[in-house]
Amino acid sequence: MIKKYSLRINKKVHQVEADEKMPLLWVLRDILGMEGTKYGCGVGSCGACTVHLNGDAVRSCQLPISALAGMEITTIEGLSAKGDHPVQKAWVDVDVAQCGYCQSGQIMSAAALLKNTPNPTEEDIENFMTGNICRCGTYTRIKKAIQQAATKS
Amino acid sequence: MKKTDSNYSRRSFLKVSSLSGGGMMLGISWFARAKPVESLGELNIEPVWQEVTSFIKIASDNSIKIFSPNPEFGQNVMTSLPMLIAEELDVDWKQVEVEQGNYDNKAFPRQFTGGSQGVRTAWKPLRTVGAAARQMILTAASQAWNLPVSELTTANGMVTHAFSGKSESYGTFAAAAAKLPIPKDIVLKGNQSFRLIGTPQKNVVAPKIAQGKPLFGMDYREAGMLIAMTERPPAFGMRLKSFDATAAKKMPGIVDIFPIKVFNDDHKFAGFDTRSFNEVIAVVGKSTWDVMNARKKIKAVWEVALERKEMGVNNRETTVPSGLESTTKHYAQMLEMSKKPGVIERKDGDPEKAFAEAKHVIERTYTAPFLAHNIMEPTNTFAHYVGDKVRFVAPIQIPDWIMPSIVARLGIPKENISIELVRMGGGFGRRAYGHYMIEAALISKQANAPVKLIYSREDDVSAGIYRPSYQLTYRAAFDENKKLIAFHAKGGGVPESPLHANRFPAGAIDNYLAESFVIPSNITIGAFRAPRSNFNAAAEQSFLDEISEYMGKDPIAFRLELLQRAKDNPVGKTNDYDASRYMGVLELVRDKSGWGKPENAGKKRGVSAYFCHNSYAAQVIDLQVKGDQVTVDQVTTALDCGVVVNPEGAKNMAEGAAIDGIGNALFGQLTLTDGRTDQRNFDTYRMIRHNEAPKKIDVHFVKNEIDPTGLGEPPFPPIFAAVANALYKATGKRFYQQPFQPQLKS
Numbered sequence: 001m002i003k004k005y006s007l008r009i010n011k012k013v014h015q016v017e018a019d020e021k022m023p024l025l026w027v028l029r030d031i032l033g034m035e036g037t038k039y040g041c042g043v044g045s046c047g048a049c050t051v052h053l054n055g056d057a058v059r060s061c062q063l064p065i066s067a068l069a070g071m072e073i074t075t076i077e078g079l080s081a082k083g084d085h086p087v088q089k090a091w092v093d094v095d096v097a098q099c100g101y102c103q104s105g106q107i108m109s110a111a112a113l114l115k116n117t118p119n120p121t122e123e124d125i126e127n128f129m130t131g132n133i134c135r136c137g138t139y140t141r142i143k144k145a146i147q148q149a150a151t152k153s
Numbered sequence: 154m155k156k157t158d159s160n161y162s163r164r165s166f167l168k169v170s171s172l173s174g175g176g177m178m179l180g181i182s183w184f185a186r187a188k189p190v191e192s193l194g195e196l197n198i199e200p201v202w203q204e205v206t207s208f209i210k211i212a213s214d215n216s217i218k219i220f221s222p223n224p225e226f227g228q229n230v231m232t233s234l235p236m237l238i239a240e241e242l243d244v245d246w247k248q249v250e251v252e253q254g255n256y257d258n259k260a261f262p263r264q265f266t267g268g269s270q271g272v273r274t275a276w277k278p279l280r281t282v283g284a285a286a287r288q289m290i291l292t293a294a295s296q297a298w299n300l301p302v303s304e305l306t307t308a309n310g311m312v313t314h315a316f317s318g319k320s321e322s323y324g325t326f327a328a329a330a331a332k333l334p335i336p337k338d339i340v341l342k343g344n345q346s347f348r349l350i351g352t353p354q355k356n357v358v359a360p361k362i363a364q365g366k367p368l369f370g371m372d373y374r375e376a377g378m379l380i381a382m383t384e385r386p387p388a389f390g391m392r393l394k395s396f397d398a399t400a401a402k403k404m405p406g407i408v409d410i411f412p413i414k415v416f417n418d419d420h421k422f423a424g425f426d427t428r429s430f431n432e433v434i435a436v437v438g439k440s441t442w443d444v445m446n447a448r449k450k451i452k453a454v455w456e457v458a459l460e461r462k463e464m465g466v467n468n469r470e471t472t473v474p475s476g477l478e479s480t481t482k483h484y485a486q487m488l489e490m491s492k493k494p495g496v497i498e499r500k501d502g503d504p505e506k507a508f509a510e511a512k513h514v515i516e517r518t519y520t521a522p523f524l525a526h527n528i529m530e531p532t533n534t535f536a537h538y539v540g541d542k543v544r545f546v547a548p549i550q551i552p553d554w555i556m557p558s559i560v561a562r563l564g565i566p567k568e569n570i571s572i573e574l575v576r577m578g579g580g581f582g583r584r585a586y587g588h589y590m591i592e593a594a595l596i597s598k599q600a601n602a603p604v605k606l607i608y609s610r611e612d613d614v615s616a617g618i619y620r621p622s623y624q625l626t627y628r629a630a631f632d633e634n635k636k637l638i639a640f641h642a643k644g645g646g647v648p649e650s651p652l653h654a655n656r657f658p659a660g661a662i663d664n665y666l667a668e669s670f671v672i673p674s675n676i677t678i679g680a681f682r683a684p685r686s687n688f689n690a691a692a693e694q695s696f697l698d699e700i701s702e703y704m705g706k707d708p709i710a711f712r713l714e715l716l717q718r719a720k721d722n723p724v725g726k727t728n729d730y731d732a733s734r735y736m737g738v739l740e741l742v743r744d745k746s747g748w749g750k751p752e753n754a755g756k757k758r759g760v761s762a763y764f765c766h767n768s769y770a771a772q773v774i775d776l777q778v779k780g781d782q783v784t785v786d787q788v789t790t791a792l793d794c795g796v797v798v799n800p801e802g803a804k805n806m807a808e809g810a811a812i813d814g815i816g817n818a819l820f821g822q823l824t825l826t827d828g829r830t831d832q833r834n835f836d837t838y839r840m841i842r843h844n845e846a847p848k849k850i851d852v853h854f855v856k857n858e859i860d861p862t863g864l865g866e867p868p869f870p871p872i873f874a875a876v877a878n879a880l881y882k883a884t885g886k887r888f889y890q891q892p893f894q895p896q897l898k899s
Contacts (some may be wrong), residue, residue, distance in 0.1 A: 036365020101578025
């Protein structure tokens with residue numbers, strides 16, 4: 001059923017009309033034109049669509065719009081104003097990306113990890129990041145970038 | 154460094170004929186063919202560098218724009234190819250802004266991503282582009298200053314006259330240089346003079362990627378654009394009989410639902426026209442969610458397809474069999490075929506006699522399943538069909554290969570088709586098959602609207618163009634002294650053979666036999682990172698490990714011994730590989746990994762080496778097994794790909810290849826039951842994840858002066874066997890069937 005919703009995304013309020021079951025992923029991409037959040041699987045198995053919900057990393061493909069009232073949503077577009085979040089800077093510095101498609105999801109997961117665990121062990125990183133798939137195989141660089149961001153933030 | 158421009162300015166560039174304020178756009182053209190590279194190896198692509206245009210734009214403020222011609226899917230040619238131009242142009246890399254060139258045969262003669270050929274084929278032509286531009290700027294400066302060219306030098310985008318102390322930027326001379334004729338004699342730098350090539354440079358697109366900018370086809374949008382998806386048979390071997398879309402059409406946001414036929418019945422199939430299903434139901438609507446929901450309401454009737462013939466471009470007919478195929482049956486068929494005589498691909502000496510006289514024979518059979526590409530960005534394309542013209546925004550590896558088929562299907566001339574090339578969220582071969590562009594164009598035409606066609610992950614996994622399922626049986630014959638006297642490889646697959654009959658160990662063994670077989674199938678297959686090599690290496694390098702153990706030899710020493718023989722006194726006339734370079738990577742990986750050193754005695758290690766795409770790769774892996782869990786401690790890779798243009802990007806590729814290979818070796822499989830894929834998404838298709846990646850990867854390059862050879866594919870194949878050989882050390886069990894991990898006991 002189509003309903004009106006008020007969503008708080010990247011500290012701005014957006015009024016959206018959408019099917020109550022429409023996942024946040026498609027609200028962001030198709031309605032609001034915020035395409036940094038990527039579609040990878042639609043079943044919460046790859047992490048390409050990771051956003052922050054009240055500061056925690058969540059899969060936006062699994063979040064119906066009707067469940068988001070009063071929540072603070074942060075997408076990659078809102079992580080920093082100029083791409084200068086410590087995790088983003090580390091990603092560039094470590095030259096992590098190959099194709100780059102999964103990386104906004106990886107970065108959002110990494111930023112959430114560091115917020116709650118500022119000095120993660122290797123095991124912390126591996127466990128937390130396990131939900132984010134990269135077919136190009138940039139995992140070792142992702143780990144290095146997270147470690148670098150941890151020491152610099 | 155300045156970053157690349159967005160899609161929007163990319164398009165507008167082509168309309169700009171000159172820069173405001175007097176700039177230079179180099180339209181370099183010459184009809185003398187640039188020196189072609191040597192044989193192009195596996196893909197046999199004819200280099201077409203007869204004319205080169207529009208690679209370089211210099212503004213009067215001395216900002217420099219370089220266009221990267223090749224489609225980018227993560228191999229980082231958007232950095233390495235412009236580096237070739239910038240090196241010879243003699244500019245500061247920090248001055249350079251890189252843009253993706255759109256599909257344009259006249260401007261960019263070779264827009265091709267595949268076969269690890271990008272840097273290799275661009276090595277001299279793109280440096281020539283930079284060198285020609287530099288010479289033109291020098292000539293313009295010489296005329297402006299009334300000084301001889303011989304007294305002028307260049308560096309960092311500046312022309313300098315040392316005697317007088319004059320120094321001006323390239324931008325000052327750009328307008329005059331643009332009016333000059335193209336120089337006839339273009340001199341390239343010697344390798345010793347490189348200032349940029351060989352230095353580590355970061356991916357020029359990295360800042361945009363880290364900000365989640367809309368770089369990909371999936372992200373393309375414009376006013377009035379509709380979303381389309383396609384509904385297809387639930388299983389290979391089936392086809393559409395009829396459908397009722399009455400309920401689906403009533404769903405919110407749905408604009409239209411109609412069937413499309415990808416190719417006409419009389420289509421002549423070129424090599425990369427493969428598509429899983431020819432007739433699909435297109436669903437067009439306002440949003441992805443609307444379309445996904447409406448798809449579920451379509452009542453379609455599917456039927457088993459009959460056997461059909463497909464005519465190739467050379468009137469070669471292929472028979473696509475009828476039936477609902479299953480993986481278990483494929484393996485049974487391959488095993489049966491391996492017991493019958495195959496097609497002889499190569500024979501040296503008298504292998505039958507040698508096997509008959511052998512004191513001992515070791516025979517092993519290796520198998521591998523189909524693999525799905527699992528490109529992280531699912532298949533998609535934007536198309537807008539207006540009048541008799543169509544405009545694409547397409548993630549496509551090889552636009553030249555699908556273009557004739559688009560022309561044939563749409564019945565419009567090539568000039569009426571434009572393709573904006575977008576960054577691809579992975580390719581690995583999948584996006585060499587551009588049928589989805591035809592689908593998008595047909596849907597746009599019928600819907601009379603700009604359309605973005607997208608595949609769901611389930612569509613992408615279950616209707617893919619897979620790495621074939623393969624089998625290789627090896628036999629090795631030994632005399633009473635455990636000397637290897639004969640070698641026999643019989644390889645086949647569904648529906649192609651993986652065999653490379655002229656590769657190592659051919660050339661190193663007196664009595665050698667290679668045979669192939671194929672099993673026809675209606676499962677669609679195609680190129681997948683290092684086609685065929687990705688299985689050959691797995692099987693062959695596991696077998697060599699096992700026979701070296703029987704012979705009581707160190708696995709690296711044994712390989713080196715065979716290669717020494719191939720180098721000194723090769724068997725046969727045609728051996729594809731260079732034994733010296735092959736030995737070089739084995740020696741490098743041995744030394745860098747500390748192979749055989751006492752401090753590494755307790756490690757569960759495996760080694761493997763392979764040649765493909767004109768390059769050589771060797772890997773040593775250290776791993777541990779606990780129950781069914783594999784922990785990879787370290788991978789050491791040695792690579793000989795000639796001169797390395799960008800060591801940072803090259804290392805990233807080699808690291809990724811190791812991780813990708815370990816993942817596919819341990820977990821990767823696409824299996825079928827009655828034509829239906831058992832895996833449909835990442836909840837069932839097992840991909841390697843963070844906690845399973847190696848803790849450490851070291852990459853070492855052989856330093857030499859050889860012109861660049863392949864890089865994206867060569868480090869992928871050998872790791873499969875390195876994993877198998879290390880698993881043997883860890884478990885005492887040999888692994889013959891991929892994927893390996895399900896065979897470990899928890």
